[in-house]
Amino acid sequence: MFLARVEGNVTATRKHPSFEGWRLIICQPINQAGEAEGVPLVAIDPLGAGMHERVIISSDGIAARKAVGDQKSPVRWMISAIVDEPIPS
Numbered sequence: 001m002f003l004a005r006v007e008g009n010v011t012a013t014r015k016h017p018s019f020e021g022w023r024l025i026i027c028q029p030i031n032q033a034g035e036a037e038g039v040p041l042v043a044i045d046p047l048g049a050g051m052h053e054r055v056i057i058s059s060d061g062i063a064a065r066k067a068v069g070d071q072k073s074p075v076r077w078m079i080s081a082i083v084d085e086p087i088p089s
Contacts (some may be wrong), residue, residue, distance in 0.1 A: 001057065020046070
């Protein structure tokens with residue numbers, strides 16, 4: 001699991017059928033200070049996270065495939081929580 005910031009939406013003219021009806025979000029992993037760490041990742045969003053919100057993303061592909069209902073889906077990342085309050089230092 002990573003702390004990340006929502007940076008945008010993915011628009012695709014063609015996508016895997018298991019992504020039908022799912023919002024695909026660009027998430028930038030960040031540290032506790034809010035600074036970018038690593039490369040942006042694409043995650044499915046079952047929670048409706050807003051632009052620039054801090055979220056927790058999970059790389060549990062099994063849980064993500066279960067969420068989309070397709071065990072052969074290429075999905076890997078999923079937003080699992082929206083962070084409401086700052087993380088204490």
